[in-house]
Amino acid sequence: MIRNILLTIEYDGTDFSGWQIQPSDRTVQGEIGRVLKVICGTDVKVNGTSRTDAGVHALGQQASFEADLKGLPPEKLAYVMNNLLAPDVKIREAKVCPPEFHARFSAVGKKYIYKIMNCASRVVFRRNFYYFCERPLDAEKMREAAGKLVGNHDFRSFMAMGSTPQETTVRELYSYDVEWRDLPEMGENAREITLTVTGNGFLYNMVRIMTGTLVEVGLGRIRPEEIPEILEAKDRSRAGHTAPPQGLYLAKVYYSEDQLYGK
């Protein structure tokens, strides 16, 4: 019996060349496909919501596939897959969806988290999970600038050069929160700054370019009031640098109830 299954996936992107399957590199899609082939006895095409880059992590990537589980009850699939998967990927949930559901095309929004460690000296244990900024960042200013990115805008200035041309570069951001906490054990003024952004869609490298721009705001190189001009310019060179992949986490994908459970 062919079923349409939706997986919720957590992974540490450090040792992967990103999500998308590649002939010779280790990828998350490749690793999940390998395990599904063991279970289903045949090649399975796994459709991920987001093609995360090398080094980018996921707390809640989503992927769907159609396959015959060969008698394995779907409620046992996550457990069985986790026993076969490498330790840097974990299936958090597996559930049966209506036949027309597709993890990517059905998605109505996404949430990304970006973690910054703002302290004078690096911590070797966190190097793969944070963007380390050694100079002090003004997080209040970053919060002010993030607020100016929320809404319906043309985000062309925040799309990587050389991206595949898009039908439209207009996207809507629903929220962009900047929160911080002191880390006294890591020295005076050490802080963890967490950026959380939700929107209906994101252009290639958009979250990392927005993060790099907010870091430059935090450093005083860009003023929050310049954000509307940067958006208006529709010019990548006006925005800040591209923040590194290791601070980025795909946190959640949003679907409508109708899509997940059928009408």
Added chain:
Amino acid sequence: MIRNILLTIEYDGTDFSGWQIQPSDRTVQGEIGRVLKVICGTDVKVNGTSRTDAGVHALGQQASFEADLKGLPPEKLAYVMNNLLAPDVKIREAKVCPPEFHARFSAVGKKYIYKIMNCASRVVFRRNFYYFCERPLDAEKMREAAGKLVGNHDFRSFMAMGSTPQETTVRELYSYDVEWRDLPEMGENAREITLTVTGNGFLYNMVRIMTGTLVEVGLGRIRPEEIPEILEAKDRSRAGHTAPPQGLYLAKVYYSEDQLYGK
């Protein structure tokens, strides 16, 4: 001018085949020697306090070496080394010591930390930094058992089989603390349990075997009152399993003031 230098070193042991230099594998001693050769222009013998195993981490490993820094002021050594070292090793401090000082032979004690994650499901991001125990552990019982290991004892039961013969297997533990905190974000009853042990010396794999034994106490397989009998038996097979390397951190090495600063 030849100086005797003491380094305080932090490293993530995940991608190292341990401390000790090996012809073909990546080791911490090898990585530090590589960088010192760049600075000093010659091979430098680096003496580490503890030969940590593959996967074991350090917050405060110590190593000393004698070398001519070729005009580099010792107070700049840590900074220069950190710019040359791979991102999973960091020099926290470098200082000049009396000529007779030796990082290993001068040490009078050490502190190790062992981190356990006690929760029903694994977190991919922490797999290299914790021992994951899925069944609930009774941390109060573990604390009671740890207290019975403190003091001057023959720890032969807690030494790995096949270890290099020792002049004596008597060691003194000064303290063995068991602390825990709830991790509500990781599910009901999820806890981080931290074991901190200090002593004048440790046999091969002793901390990992003591940890494995305390975990079995936490699971109810060994009673705290059995610890004195296990010590008395002087028989490795009476103690618990060897806990995995990734939860272990060499936290601190103790020296006397006389040794560090001269008499």
